[in-house]
Amino acid sequence: MNLVQFLKYFLADFRKQKKRAALTVAAIVWGTMSILLLLAFGEGLKTQLDRNQRGMGENIMVIWGGQSSVPYQGLPRGRRVRFLPEDLDLIKQSIPEVAEVGAEYSRWGIDLVYGRKVLSEHVCGEYPSYQQIRAHNPLNGGRYINKTDMDTKRRVLFLGHKLAKRLFGEEDPVGKTVQLSGMPFTVIGVSTDKQQMGMYGGPDVDKGSIPATTFSAIFGNKYLSNLVIMPQSDQLNKLVEQRLYHVLGSKYKFDPADEQALSIWDTIEGRQEMMKMMIGMQIFMGIIGAMTLLIAGVGVANIMYVVIKERTKEIGIKMALGAKPRLIHNTFLLEALIICFSGGAIGIYVSQLLCDLLTLIPRDTESTMSWLGNPTISMPIGLITVSILGVIGIISGYFPARKAAGLNPAETLRYE
Amino acid sequence: MNANGNGNIIELHRVWKVYDTGKIKVEALRGVDLKVRKGEFLTLVGPSGSGKSTMMNIIGCLDVPSEGQYIFGNETVNKLTLNRLAEIRNQHIGFVFQNFNLLPYLSALENVELPMVFCGVGTSERRRRATDVLTRVGLGDRLHHKPTELSGGQMQRVAIARALVNNPDLILADEPTGNLDTASGLEIVDLFEELWKAGHTIMIITHDPKLPMRSERVLHMRDGLLENGNGAH
Numbered sequence: 114m115n116l117v118q119f120l121k122y123f124l125a126d127f128r129k130q131k132k133r134a135a136l137t138v139a140a141i142v143w144g145t146m147s148i149l150l151l152l153a154f155g156e157g158l159k160t161q162l163d164r165n166q167r168g169m170g171e172n173i174m175v176i177w178g179g180q181s182s183v184p185y186q187g188l189p190r191g192r193r194v195r196f197l198p199e200d201l202d203l204i205k206q207s208i209p210e211v212a213e214v215g216a217e218y219s220r221w222g223i224d225l226v227y228g229r230k231v232l233s234e235h236v237c238g239e240y241p242s243y244q245q246i247r248a249h250n251p252l253n254g255g256r257y258i259n260k261t262d263m264d265t266k267r268r269v270l271f272l273g274h275k276l277a278k279r280l281f282g283e284e285d286p287v288g289k290t291v292q293l294s295g296m297p298f299t300v301i302g303v304s305t306d307k308q309q310m311g312m313y314g315g316p317d318v319d320k321g322s323i324p325a326t327t328f329s330a331i332f333g334n335k336y337l338s339n340l341v342i343m344p345q346s347d348q349l350n351k352l353v354e355q356r357l358y359h360v361l362g363s364k365y366k367f368d369p370a371d372e373q374a375l376s377i378w379d380t381i382e383g384r385q386e387m388m389k390m391m392i393g394m395q396i397f398m399g400i401i402g403a404m405t406l407l408i409a410g411v412g413v414a415n416i417m418y419v420v421i422k423e424r425t426k427e428i429g430i431k432m433a434l435g436a437k438p439r440l441i442h443n444t445f446l447l448e449a450l451i452i453c454f455s456g457g458a459i460g461i462y463v464s465q466l467l468c469d470l471l472t473l474i475p476r477d478t479e480s481t482m483s484w485l486g487n488p489t490i491s492m493p494i495g496l497i498t499v500s501i502l503g504v505i506g507i508i509s510g511y512f513p514a515r516k517a518a519g520l521n522p523a524e525t526l527r528y529e
Numbered sequence: 530m531n532a533n534g535n536g537n538i539i540e541l542h543r544v545w546k547v548y549d550t551g552k553i554k555v556e557a558l559r560g561v562d563l564k565v566r567k568g569e570f571l572t573l574v575g576p577s578g579s580g581k582s583t584m585m586n587i588i589g590c591l592d593v594p595s596e597g598q599y600i601f602g603n604e605t606v607n608k609l610t611l612n613r614l615a616e617i618r619n620q621h622i623g624f625v626f627q628n629f630n631l632l633p634y635l636s637a638l639e640n641v642e643l644p645m646v647f648c649g650v651g652t653s654e655r656r657r658r659a660t661d662v663l664t665r666v667g668l669g670d671r672l673h674h675k676p677t678e679l680s681g682g683q684m685q686r687v688a689i690a691r692a693l694v695n696n697p698d699l700i701l702a703d704e705p706t707g708n709l710d711t712a713s714g715l716e717i718v719d720l721f722e723e724l725w726k727a728g729h730t731i732m733i734i735t736h737d738p739k740l741p742m743r744s745e746r747v748l749h750m751r752d753g754l755l756e757n758g759n760g761a762h
Contacts, residue, residue, distance in 0.1 A: 125634040430630045433591060434691070435619020435647045437612050523592040526626070 130420075134452075137416045141456025141502075142463070144409030148402025149464040149498055153488035155395040161486025162391065166384050168309030168317075170247045172347045175313060176340040176357065177376040181367040194365050194374050195336040198325070201240070203364065204342065208356045210349045211342055215242035218328045219314055219338040225321065226292040227280050234276060235314065236293070236321040237338075238328020246343045248307065249322065255287045255302025262301075262324040269327075270298040273318040274306040294331065298323065311380060313339070350381040403501055410453070410505035417449050417513035428517055429525030442518035449510025450503070457502040465490055537600075538698060538730055539565035539588060544597035546583050557583035559753035560597070565732070567698070570725040572741045573734045575750030581734045582703065584750065588732065589622055589701045590614045602698065619647050623692025627704035629684040631676045631691075637663060638672040641691045648695070662690045666720060682713025689720060693729075700724065702733045706740070718743055 178194035201214045218238035225232045243249050244257040249271065251257050262269050270291055277286050277300075286300040309316050328334065344353045354377060358369040367374040421428070428441055468488045541563040548555040557580045565571065575581050586592040587599060590606055593614075599606040601617065609617070618624075631640045641659040650658075663672055666686040676684055685705060692700055702721070706714035718739050725731050725745075733740055741747045749756040 129634065426630070427632060430632065431643070431647070432615065433589070433618060433624050433630075434644045435615050435695075437615045437647070439612075440647065521592065523586040526591070526630070 133416065137412055138452055138456040138459070140409040140412045141406075141453055142460040144402075144406030145457045145460025145498060145502065146464050146467075147405035148399065148501065149461060149490060149494065150467065150488065151398040151402040152395065152494045152497070153464065153468055153490045154485075155391070155398045156491055156494060157486035157488040159388075159391040159395065159486075160489065162310065162387065163384070164486075165308045165310035166380065166387065168248060168307045169311045169380065170341065170343070172343055172350075172381050172384075173246050174342045174344070174350060174353065174380065175378040176342060177338075178336075179373045179376045181371055182373040183368050183371050185362075185368045185371070186366055188366055192367070194361070194367060196340055197336065198329075200337075200340065200361070200364070204340070204357070204360060207360045208353060210345050210353050210356065212345045213242050213246050213343045215240040215246050215341045216325065216337040217243070217339060217341075218325060218332070218334045220332060220334075223321070224292070224294055225276075225280060227289065230280050232276075232280060234321055235319065236323060236328075237314075238325040238332075238334070239322045240325050243322070243341070246341050247317070249317065250305045250307075251302035252305055254285070255300075257302055258322060258324050263326050266327045266330050267324060268293075268296060268298045269301045269323065271302050271322040272300060272304065273316070273320045273322075274304050275316075275318040276321055277303040293321070293323070296331070311383070313378070344381070347381045347384075350379050354379065399497070406501055406505060409456070410509045413449055413452055413505070414509035414513060416452075417445060417510060418516070420448075421445060421513050421517045424517075425520065425525045428520055429522045432520070432522035433526065438518040441520075442514045445514035445517050446507070446510040449513070450506035453502050453506030453509070457499065461490075461495065461498065535564075536566055537564045538567045538602060539563060540598070540600040541587075542598040542600075544587060544594045544599060546580075546587060546592070547595045556753055558587070558594070561753070561755050563748075563755060565730065567730055568725075568728060569730055569732075570721070570743075570745040571732045571748060572744040572746075573732065573748045573750055574736065574741060579750040580753040581750050583753075585701055585703050585732075585734055588699075589624060590617050616648075619644055620695055621698045623689075623695070623697040623700045625685070625688050625692050625700065625702035625705045627707040629676070629681075629688045629708070631684060631687060633676050636673045636675055637668060637679065637687045637690075640676070640687055641694050644691060644695050658694055659690070662694050663687070665693075666690045680713065681709045682716055685709060685713070685717055686720065689717075689724075693724070698730060700729055700731045702731070702735075704735055704737070705733060706735070706737045714739065 178196055180194065181188075181190050181192045184190050196216065198216070201216055205211055205214050217240070219235070220237075221235045222233050223236040225234050225236075239247075239249075239258060241258050241260055241263060249257050251271070255271075257271055258269065261267070270293060272280070272286055280286065280291065281289070286303055289300050290297050291300060292298075304318060306318060309318070314320075342353065342357070344350050357377070358375065361367075361375065362369040362371070365374075431441065432438075468490055472487045541561050544558055544561045545556070546558040548557060561584070573581055573584060583592075587594055588601075590601065593599075593607055602621070604617070606614070606617075632643070635643070638656070638659050641663055642655045645655045645658065660669070660672060663669060666689055668683060668686055668690065671679060671683060676687070679687065705721075706717050709717065714737065721731055721733065721740075722743055731744075733744065735741070
């Protein structure tokens with residue numbers, strides 16, 4: 114029996130029992146949507162969190178100076194470790210696995226005045242490498258601190274997105290003059306609005322940045338607040354850490370094995386842990402979704418048994434006319450598969466529609482919706498769902514179909 | 530399927546059929562012997578419970594004997610696989626039932642095409658052959674009617690057409706006039722006679738007295754045994 118024939122008989126049956134068939138398919142639609150939306154949500158969340166994590170910078174390690182906890186080379190313990198500007202070059206030259214290095218000075222309570230607005234804010238003195246390693250990306254029409262600014266100790270100011278809004282409102286800050294601690298600074302750029310998961314000293318969007326050399330000249334800081342290092346690849350973080358202890362330990366005379374001498378925040382390691390957790394969560398949600406779909410599959414099997422019971426006489430007639438058991442078997446198996454796949458198709462379509470609609474909801478960066486990301490039905494998710502549907506179709510159809518094919522025509526014709 | 534070496538299309542040797550459900554054991558056939566030549570027109574009569582339906586099931590290859598031998602044409606049915614039995618039913622046997630057993634959601638034409646669907650005949654040939662045979666039984670103008678749109682007599686004629694469509698060697702009918710009024714019943718009996726004269730082998734199980742009168746040979750069944758199975762052969 115070819116496919117067209119089969120579909121014809123299938124549709125004839127379907128028409129006879131519209132409500133029942135519709136309910137069965139609806140259960141599959143529901144199950145499909147459950148698994149798809151759960152997985153899509155997880156995927157969206159994973160992507161968004163990953164993006165948020167990079168808000169502070171991608172693959173970076175933040176280094177603070179600590180205190181030595183063991184005596185070393187004749188020197189006592191309890192010595193503070195603090196960094197100097199020359200350390201940046203030292204690190205870059207001594208450790209080839211380092212791709213980029215940056216550092217900052219940090220102060221709070223700095224006066225910023227523009228027109229009538231007087232604010233007391235967090236200002237940092239930063240190195241040009243911060244644009245890359247700390248994701249201080251300027252909006253169009255502006256720029257970040259560069260080497261010339263550093264060399265000439267220019268009085269230029271780069272504003273965090275939210276700080277710029279507070280100071281300038283809707284006005285474009287670039288090119289304007291701001292009084293910083295009583296001194297005129299020119300605004301050279303405003304940062305993009307970014308979501309930041311992981312921060313020290315407050316979110317970047319609330320900060321102002323000036324060249325590190327300028328900062329040091331104005332405020333007199335000798336020591337840097339912290340270093341930021343970006344390794345060549347995210348496999349090298351542990352190695353870089355080791356080398357740092359050696360290089361800095363050699364300079365500042367602390368034992369390289371003395372862990373407390375430096376305080377390191379390895380975002381690479383953090384990200385890897387986070388990914389594991391996210392994948393674990395996705396698997397968990399996938400299992401829940403799959404279980405919902407499985408229940409729908411049980412519904413399909415149930416219906417198939419009922420259908421076969423109702424069509425027992427018809428099966429007997431067909432067998433009497435020469436239909437082979439395999440044909441009867443395949444007919445019902447195919448029917449179960451069609452129910453599953455049509456329900457699945459509807460479920461996939463509606464789920465995709467919902468995901469697209471959710472993306473259209475406007476949201477600002479602070480809201481929860483924004484943090485949760487956009488539910489995304491990726492190709493692997495789609496494939497997983499379709500495979501599960503196929504398996505459920507086969508299993509829910511197989512046993513009823515086997516029963517149908519095993520009917521004895523002589524008995525079924527006596528069934529009335 | 531040709532008749533075997535003896536010219537018989539059906540041979541039953543000491544056939545038993547026992548239904549054993551564990552609690553009850555029913556001996557439907559208790560050692561039946563029968564020989565049927567090609568081209569015979571037989572009726573099988575007997576009271577309820579005599580085993581007539583079981584006879585039809587065994588002869589029609591819907592079921593296999595518990596004991597004894599059934600030779601249909603050249604083949605010993607006992608040993609055949611389910612698939613082979615299905616093939617035999619499809620190609621060599623035409624069934625006609627008391628309650629017609631047409632598929633209600635198919636038209637007359639589609640019902641008649643069904644046996645051809647199971648042996649893979651192509652669409653246009655199916656259509657042609659089904660149309661031919663329906664016309665032969667006088668329903669050329671009712672091809673696309675559904676069973677609900679046909680009278681009892683017409684439905685039975687569709688069933689007979691369906692039984693004929695694969696050119697079977699044997700037509701087996703179980704109470705074909707049972708659900709019909711007298712007039713329609715007579716038409717059906719006429720039709721069977723016509724088919725017999727055209728060379729078909731026909732075996733009918735019935736209570737209807739009209740049929741044994743028209744048939745060539747009448748078998749009596751009682752308590753699982755045939756009274757004159759071997760006939761004059």
